[in-house]
Amino acid sequence: MHPSDPVTRRTIIKAGVALIASTAAPAFAYPRQNYRSVEAIRSLHLHNIHTGESIKTVYWEKGSYNTEAIKDIAYILRDYRTNDMYDIEPRLLDVISHMHRLLGSHKPYEVISGYRSPRTNEMLYEHSKGVNPNSLHMYGKAIDVRLNDRGLSSLRHTAMAMRQGGVGYYPASGFVHIDVGPVKHW
Numbered sequence: 001m002h003p004s005d006p007v008t009r010r011t012i013i014k015a016g017v018a019l020i021a022s023t024a025a026p027a028f029a030y031p032r033q034n035y036r037s038v039e040a041i042r043s044l045h046l047h048n049i050h051t052g053e054s055i056k057t058v059y060w061e062k063g064s065y066n067t068e069a070i071k072d073i074a075y076i077l078r079d080y081r082t083n084d085m086y087d088i089e090p091r092l093l094d095v096i097s098h099m100h101r102l103l104g105s106h107k108p109y110e111v112i113s114g115y116r117s118p119r120t121n122e123m124l125y126e127h128s129k130g131v132n133p134n135s136l137h138m139y140g141k142a143i144d145v146r147l148n149d150r151g152l153s154s155l156r157h158t159a160m161a162m163r164q165g166g167v168g169y170y171p172a173s174g175f176v177h178i179d180v181g182p183v184k185h186w
């Protein structure tokens with residue numbers, strides 16, 4: 001993956017089949033609702049506000065994750081300060097993809113922060129309030145986002161109702177933090 005690779009060329013591929021019969025065990029289970037049962041594909045449209053880069057891609061179809069697509073997403077979510085890349089947790093992608101569907105948004109996620117290298121996190125910890133020294137951003141398990149056609153509090157409440165991890169509300173900074181750590185909110 002390198003900067004000149006036109007990741008933006010990826011487009012949503014409509015699944016040829018609406019239902020895919022699968023006997024495979026789910027990669028993970030949502031505890032409260034089986035969101036997965038209605039899906040033929042899982043896709044994401046992300047726009048990194050710091051780099052101006054976007055990606056629109058199907059990262060799961062026919063019962064499995066597309067590792068190339070997930071790598072492309074990880075590239076967009078890299079630490080823009082240091083250019084460090086890190087594997088993104090697929091379950092985090094599932095959570096925000098479902099959340100987008102539940103919210104009925106037609107806009108890409110605006111990404112304020114994806115992966116943070118330990119160096120960047122330490123710098124942020126020293127200079128700003130509310131930064132966890134052991135942030136899940138350092139493990140590819142957290143993302144800070146907003147949607148331009150939905151209110152921040154809608155994102156917050158939808159994420160909290162899904163109960164898939166941590167949800168942080170930062171209205172002054174204009175984003176919601178979503179992670180796949182323990183279920184909690186602040």
Ligand SMILES: [Zn+2]
Binds near residue numbers: 113143144177
């Ligand atoms: Zn965050």
